[in-house]
Amino acid sequence: METVAELVGRQWGDDRPGLWFEERTLTRHEVAAGAAARAALLADLLPRHAHPHVGVLLDNTPEYPLWLGAAALAGAAVAGINPTRRGPELARDILHTECRIVVTERAHLPLLDGLELPGVRLLVTDTEPYERLLAPYADACPDPTRATPRDRLLLYFTSGSTGAPKAAICTQGRLAAAGRSLAAQFALGPDDVHYICMPMFHGNAVIADWAPALAAGAGVALRRRFSASGFLPDVRRYGATYFTYVGRAVQYVLATEPRPDDRDNPLRVGFGTEAGAVDAAAFERRFGVRLVEGYGSSEGGAAVQWAPGTPAGAVGRAGPGLAVLDPDTREECPPAAFDEAGRLVNGDRAIGELVNRGPNPFEGYWRNPRAEAERRRGGWYWTGDLFYRDAEGFLYFAGRADDRLRVDSENLAAAVIENILARYEGASAVAVYAVPDPVAGDQVMATLAGDFDPRGFAEFLAAQPDLGTKMAPRFVRVAERMPVTATNKIHRAGLRAEGFRCADPVWWRSPGSSEPYRRLTAADTVALEARYRARGREHLIRKEPPASTEGSSNVRRQGLEPRTR
The missing domain is CATH 3.40.50.12780 (ANL, N-terminal domain)
Known part of the structure; x- marks a missing residue:
């Protein structure tokens, strides 16, 4: 090897x-x-x-x-x-x-x-x-x-x-093999130039960009940090032919001012995740460059390759060993059903966790046997990612299976953010979870039980030294009491399912902003729903809450009015 x-x-x-x-x-x-x-x-x-x-x-x-x-x-x-x-x-x-x-x-x-x-x-x-x-x-x-x-x-x-x-x-051995595989898939050679604009502390840039460049004997052009306005000038300056991306970066590039010569560039292909069919088509129309969506578990335990004939929005066909399973019953989920507009109509049954039941190259975690065992439970590799499968066996990515969030390509842990928000003096309880982003990945939402001052909360966030740049909640739901299950655990599944469309007051602000939060209105909700619909992601916010449990949010909130300072 x-x-x-x-x-x-x-x-x-x-x-x-x-x-x-x-x-x-x-x-x-x-x-x-x-x-x-x-x-x-x-x-x-x-x-x-x-x-x-x-x-x-x-x-x-x-x-x-x-x-x-x-x-x-x-x-x-x-x-x-x-x-x-x-x-x-x-x-x-x-x-x-x-x-x-x-x-x-x-x-x-x-x-x-x-x-x-x-x-x-x-x-x-x-x-x-x-x-x-x-x-x-x-x-x-x-x-x-x-x-x-x-x-x-x-x-x-x-x-x-x-x-x-x-x-x-x-x-x-695994990294060299991954580089060889991608170099062969995209016919990369020594005359290619790989443009690395995604951060190199991520597997995306190293495994899918640097490694295939090494394997192909290709050159590498680096961008210190991603810049949407600098993307096309860099590509032309260095003669870049291949790049990797995450969906948010594609959106930022598309948001730049179009020019008549946008298609005058040397790029042949882009490879990445979460661009979505709408943005991938817009990118190809504007720049003449095909974006190939792929899926690879960060740990290497499962991968799905795009191939000609893959439907729009799918990442590829399920290979040997891959299955979409209900994590509770471990039974295979039924194929997805779509309406005339191509929208998923049986997501409650069709969406499950992607599992590799065959051999896989997962090499474990450093000094974390508990997490490793969770990945390998029952002798299978559980990806922690949600998918659905159509009748032809093509797989569609549908989100994260646990309390992880992926914001602007950054993976975040809900518990870490909760520990920070719990310092807010008005909070008696805090839950943090992902809500789908209208374009790609997730946004951070928090439910806070107790008193809430929108301006004071923004000032509190700005003063926290360990609050990472992607961690601040986009949405804050303010509740009288935290909804719980029969075992007195926070009812996270219900919170995620309801998202920002819930009976409690929700406050929000723009991502990355330090401005005070403002109340989410009915008009705001309608406008947000339209954004999801335009990107073909409406089904991600149409999930019904799980079967009612003791203390569930739908029961407990009736007749209650949360307090706001």
């Missing part, structure tokens, strides 16, 4: 351009040499008997792929550290993955100020001391023989319903 270290080493001696970033260009040989120098430095810096784990807290600069290559050559692993995390949660990610070295840049140093990181050494890349540290290793040559296919290469975080994110393991 091939290793990523071997793919990195094959760039040695190749003087063709291989990496572009802003005004800087590196040859493929320089990329291999830079990785080799950092691998040699890493071997000297890592304490003996320590796990060879390196935290990388960087934007998409050349240092990111150079350190990925260095880790591969050294038989080490990179933990991608998410810069939208804050405070103790950020420290926890670094300490949980047992990183003895964190590679960062000056722009991110404020995130680390005041954190307790015992035994962790910082390497700040855009400084003179870093350059002096690297200088003695400038003549290092890549030696792929130190690595094996079984070596851990990535520890990338996925979120879970029980709180802290889990660090999924990806070995060199």
Whole structure:
């Protein structure tokens, strides 16, 4: 089995351009040499008997792929550290993955100020001391023989319903195989240029963009951070032919001002998730570029490939071992039924969890046996993602199976946000859950039992140092009491099913805004429903609440008026 270290080493001696970033260009040989120098430095810096784990807290600069290559050559692993995390949660990610070295840049140093990181050494890349540290290793040559296919290469975080994110393991063999598979699927070769504008701490950019570039011998063009206005100029400037995306990024690009020459670009294909049929068609009409929707469980336990003939909105046909199951009965869900407009009409029965009942390459989580067992329960791989299947066997993504949220491509854990919101002095109880976004992924909604002051709540959120940039609720439902089940647990399924269309008052504001919340009116609700309908996602907010349980929200709210300060 091939290793990523071997793919990195094959760039040695190749003087063709291989990496572009802003005004800087590196040859493929320089990329291999830079990785080799950092691998040699890493071997000297890592304490003996320590796990060879390196935290990388960087934007998409050349240092990111150079350190990925260095880790591969050294038989080490990179933990991608998410810069939208804050405070103790950020420290926890670094300490949980047992990183003895964190590679960062000056722009991110404020995130680390005041954190307790015992035994962790910082390497700040855009400084003179870093350059002096690297200088003695400038003549290092890549030696792929130190690595094996079984070596851990990535520890990338996925979120879970029980709180802290889990660090999924990806070995060199699996990443090299994924790169080879995607390079073959899209006929990628050494003359292609891969545009990486999605953040490299995500599996999307590394597994679906960087790895196939290595496997194909292609060049890589980096964008420090995604920019909708900079997308097309970058593509033209670097001659990019392939890119990966998430649905929200596609929406942002489509929102830019159209130009007559939009189709004058070198792109051949985009590969990603959650763009939706409407936006994918609009993107192809405007830019002449086909978007291929795919699905791959972050942990590698299940994948669905698009193929010619896949219906609009589907991600592909169910392969061997894949099934949509009712998680309670473990029985297969019936095929989806659609009305004349193509809308799902039996979602309550057809939507279930995607399960891989066959062999799969899931390699586990770092130091989290409980989460690992949950994924592998009954000998099958449970993806935690909801799907439905049509009569022809094509699969359609329908959301998340547990208390996870995916906001602007960021996976968040409801429990983490709840712990922060629970500090609000007016709250006697808090529940956080996902409601579908009209375009892609989720939005954050919270139900708060107790007193609520819309202006004071916004000020409270702004003052929380560990509230990540994607965590603030879009919608806040204010209830007299928290609805509970017969076992006295919060009735989350009912809250999710009702969403913002409920009997209680709901307050809302624009995503990312710091303005006070305002009351959601009937007119606002009608306008929101129209947005879902226009994107073919209306069925996601038409779910009926589960069968009534003791203390359910529909029963308990009658005749009650929540308090608002």
